[in-house]
Amino acid sequence: MIVAQQGDQVAIWQVDLAGNPCGAWVLPYEGVDSALRLLSICDRRGLITMDPERTVGPLLGWAKAGGISIDREALESRLCLLSTLVEETREARATYVAAVRELEVRDGKRLSPLVWGRPVPEPVPQTLDQWASASQLPRVDVQSVGDEALQVAGLARYALGLWIDTEGRRNRRKYLQDEFGQSQPLSSSWRRAVVSAYGSPFDLPATSPQRN
Numbered sequence: 001m002i003v004a005q006q007g008d009q010v011a012i013w014q015v016d017l018a019g020n021p022c023g024a025w026v027l028p029y030e031g032v033d034s035a036l037r038l039l040s041i042c043d044r045r046g047l048i049t050m051d052p053e054r055t056v057g058p059l060l061g062w063a064k065a066g067g068i069s070i071d072r073e074a075l076e077s078r079l080c081l082l083s084t085l086v087e088e089t090r091e092a093r094a095t096y097v098a099a100v101r102e103l104e105v106r107d108g109k110r111l112s113p114l115v116w117g118r119p120v121p122e123p124v125p126q127t128l129d130q131w132a133s134a135s136q137l138p139r140v141d142v143q144s145v146g147d148e149a150l151q152v153a154g155l156a157r158y159a160l161g162l163w164i165d166t167e168g169r170r171n172r173r174k175y176l177q178d179e180f181g182q183s184q185p186l187s188s189s190w191r192r193a194v195v196s197a198y199g200s201p202f203d204l205p206a207t208s209p210q211r212n
Helices: 032-042 052-066 072-076 082-107 128-135 145-171 174-180 188-199
Strands: 002-006 009-015 021-028 047-049 079-081
Touching: 002 047, 002 052, 002 145, 009 032, 009 145, 021 032, 021 145, 032 052, 047 052, 047 145, 052 072, 052 079, 079 082, 079 188, 082 145, 082 174, 082 188, 128 145, 145 174
Parallel strands: 047 079
Antiparallel strands: 002 009, 009 021
């Protein structure tokens, strides 16, 4: 989930494991009922973000308004940071390249080098401008809360694409599959965040609005 709030307007974008959009909500924030509905939409979901505070802050505010006990640490365990995904992708590529070289030396073989469809940006982007430059996505002039959520959703699709390309190309080589296992749909930190979110639902009242 991507969460954005500007004043009394909230946007939430849902994406699948490939970064494809599969749900969107743009809602006015109007107090307790809104807070409970927004929390129910985000419940059991990893929270994709570039700036942790812009995601954790609104959820803590909704929890306070709705009288729900959610602490910062619990929310931070659900965060899927875009920069961390890129860093883990870079580390995975370096590991796989080193494994190919080691096998060449050990067995005296000449193996085709691993070639990635898209390079991992250096340095790892930290701001929207850096992300737009690295991903070659257009820099959106964020004028609404929906624009902000949509921009982060597009960057998530780009970053997930780098990981999917990495694991897909690695998985085509049986010797790398034997050494590292089947391809993983998410990097380790994102897997932990998604598992944490699913395993620790918010303690919402039974009558709170349900996520569609």
